[in-house]
Each structure stands twice: as structure tokens, then as C-alpha cells.
Ligand SMILES: Nc1ncnc2c1ncn2[C@@H]1O[C@H](COP(=O)(O)OP(=O)(O)OP(=O)(O)O)[C@@H](O)[C@H]1O
């Protein structure tokens with residue numbers, strides 16, 4: 283077997299091939315090529331070496347599935363390599379080699395196995411104890427010319443995190459460090475580069491973490507009024523929030539109100555979709571023609587196209603501060619399969635400059651589902667108390683409306699004063 287000709291980022295390739303360290307901390311800014319490069323490296327071992335067992339892991343299964351697992355399967359398919367992929371078990375076999383993709387939320391499966399290589403994607407999601415357990419599993423008998431190794435990929439989101447203090451700053455002879463930023467990655471779009479560079483005008487810590495790839499602190503987090511809840515309760519009142527994208531992902535989420543609680547689940551999060559492709563996907567998400575879809579009002583034409591396709595698209599109210607305050611007042615049950623939603627909400631924060639001054643508006647980065655959530659929940663707020671306020675489908679199809687035309691006020695809660703839940707977690 284020879285490896286297919288693949289494009290590799292040089293600095294990663296050199297480091298990964300050369301490293302003889304047991305632990306390899308591959309950290310840095312957003313979009314620097316960490317995940318892609320480690321996936322390529324792991325797969326080259328999988329395809330070229332003999333008798334190896336490889337673990338690909340992340341804290342939760344839904345997030346593992348849409349990142350590391352998705353990426354390795356996509357690469358193997360693109361290279362046209364005849365491997366045996368078991369999508370139910372999350373395993374891949376090739377000769378006497380095996381890849382297992384298991385998440386840390388099901389540790390029993392990991393505890394009963396031994397590995398030659400482990401890739402931990404978004405390692406900052408793991409506790410130090412998780413890491414210690416994984417390190418213990420990295421002890422499978424290996425071939426004479428190879429060593430067992432672990433690769434951790436992560437953004438340095440917290441300067442006090444064990445990934446930083448123990449690995450990056452730990453001076454451990456067993457640990458090799460690779461630092462990277464977007465500048466290392468020649469495959470990024472100019473839009474994405476501009477977005478990263480523009481973070482300097484938004485938030486000191488975001489710039490430090492995601493642009494420079496240096497340890498920072500995420501404080502002034504906006505939403506703390508949420509928890510992960512596997513139980514999905516679909517109330518009678520179900521609607522959607524939609525943020526348009528192309529280079530950035532198009533983000534769509536479903537919101538359902540049940541017994542005065544808000545249930546939220548991510549439905550779509552994908553870059554490169556045209557409006558027509560988004561429209562074609564809507565029925566497959568179970569969206570009925572009568573379900574309100576609150577969309578970014580700054581793109582009226584895209585809204586119009588969705589209405590023309592027979593859906594009830596309603597332009598969202600755009601008051602960011604009121605919208606955020608409104609969302610804050612509710613208890614959000616987020617379905618665990620919503621990995622991008624959980625990723626965004628954990629880091630969603632108010633802008634802060636280098637003097638520590640905090641602003642009222644959020645950092646505009648990795649905020650697509652956050653916008654969709656606000657569009658949906660905030661714009662829908664009056665419908666709870668008085669369904670008569672809700673525009674009919676015909677009215678909504680009338681076109682050219684702004685949400686303000688529906689006469690919504692600014693600071694109501696669905697559930698009256700009792701629902702003031704801000705900060706209770
Ligand atoms: N070798 C490559 N060949 C082609 N495209 C690449 C390659 N490496 C990276 N890219 C492109 O760059 C993008 C960002 O790379 P990647 O996802 O690996 O970054 P990352 O460092 O893991 O970012 P994050 O910190 O956001 O997780 C990829 O989605 C892909 O489009």
C-alpha cells in the first residue's frame with residue numbers, strides 16, 4: 283500500500299513525522315489546520331503500518347461524529363481506499379489495523395481496550411482525569427520500528443486549563459508541542475482570514491485565542507441559562523431560527539416550548555449551501571409549511587425565496603441587546619446532538635477590549651446558531667400570550683415585512699415574571 287498523493291501543510295507534516303514523543307500537543311488558533319493534519323497523519327499510520335489499533339476520541343459522541351469521525355471517513359472515501367467502515371459501531375478496518383471512534387461520555391468501551399495511537403480532538407473538553415485514563419490505555423504492544431503516541435488538538439481557550447499548564451507549559455520530556463495559527467494554513471479562504479484578523483477590533487481574548495493561538499480566558503460569557511438535556515419535548519408551539527451563510531455556515535435550529543420551558547436543537551450547520559439548497563433541505567427536517575421560520579432580516583431576498591417555496595419565513599427582529607436579554611430569561615434545554623450549538627453557546631461572550639472594558643454587544647465570531655436562536659425565540663415571543671398576534675401564512679407571504687410590523691414590544695417574556703431565570707445555574 284502506498285499513500286495517495288495528498289496535500290499536506292508543511293509545518294504539521296514535518297513535526298508529526300519527526301516527533302518521537304509519547305504525548306503531542308497540537309494547539310493554536312482557529313483554522314490553522316490542526317484537525318486536518320492530525321487526521322491525515324493518523325490515517326497514514328492506519329494505512330501504512332501493521333497491526334495497529336487507533337482510538338479517535340472527543341468528549342461527546344455527537345461532536346465526535348461530526349468532526350474527527352466525519353473527517354477521517356471523508357478522507358478515506360476521497361482517497362478511494364477500500365476500507366471496511368462500520369457506521370453503527372464507529373469502527374474502520376484495513377488489513378489487521380483498526381480505528382475505533384469512541385467518545386469519553388461512554389468510557390467503559392475505552393477502558394476495556396488498549397491502543398497504539400490516540401487522537402483527542404478538542405482536548406480542552408476533557409478533564410485531566412479523562413486524559414490520565416486515556417494515557418493508561420496507550421499501551422498496546424507495538425511493532426519494533428514504531429512507538430505508541432497520543433495527539434491532542436485544541437484551541438488554548440483557557441490559560442489555566444490543564445492542557446496549557448500541564449502540557450504546553452509543563453516542560454515534560456515526554457511531550458512535544460506544536461503551535462500554529464491561520465498563517466500556517468494556505469487553504470483558508472480570504473473571507474475566513476479577514477474574519478480572524480478582524481477579531482482584533484472585537485475582543486482581546488478572542489483575538490488572542492483564535493487568531494494568535496495564544497492562551498486566553500473566556501470571561502463575560504453571555505448565556506449560562508442552559509443545560510444539556512437528552513429528553514426532547516416537542517410542545518405544540520414549535521418554530522425555527524435561521525441565520526444565512528455561504529462561506530460561513532448556514533445555521534438553522536428548532537425551538538419548541540413545552541410546560542414553560544424552551545427546548546432547542548440544532549437542525550443544520552453547513553457552509554457552502556445556496557439558498558435553493560437550503561430550501562430543498564427544509565422538508566427533510568420535518569418543517570411544515572405552517573411552522574414559523576424566523577430568519578436574518580438583513581437578507582430579505584433569501585427570505586422571499588423561502589416564502590415563494592411555500593414556507594412561512596418571517597423576518598426576525600434585529601435588536602441584539604433586547605434579544606439576548608430575552609433569551610437569557612429562559613431555561614434552555616439543549617439536545618446533546620447539537621454539538622455546534624453547544625460549542626457556540628459555551629464561548630459566546632460580550633466584547634471586551636484590551637483595557638478590560640466590556641461592551642454590551644457580543645463578539646461576532648462562531649455565533650451563527652446564537653443568532654438563529656435569538657431570531658427565533660425573541661421574534662416569536664408575543665405568540666405565546668396571544669396567538670392572535672401571530673401573522674397568518676398569507677400575511678407572512680406578503681413580503682417586504684419587518685418583524686417590527688407585527689407590533690412586537692421589546693422586553694416581554696413568554697412566561698411572565700416567574701420566568702426570570704437569569705444566572706440561576
Ligand atoms: N491539507 C489540507 N488540504 C486541504 N485543505 C486543508 C488542509 N488542511 C486544512 N485545510 C482546510 O483548512 C480548514 C481548517 O483546517 P482544520 O479544520 O484542520 O483547522 P483547525 O486548526 O482544526 O481549526 P479549529 O481550531 O477551528 O478546529 C479545513 O476545513 C480545510 O478546509
Ligand SMILES: [Mg+2]
Pocket residue numbers: 316317318435
Ligand atoms: Mg479543529
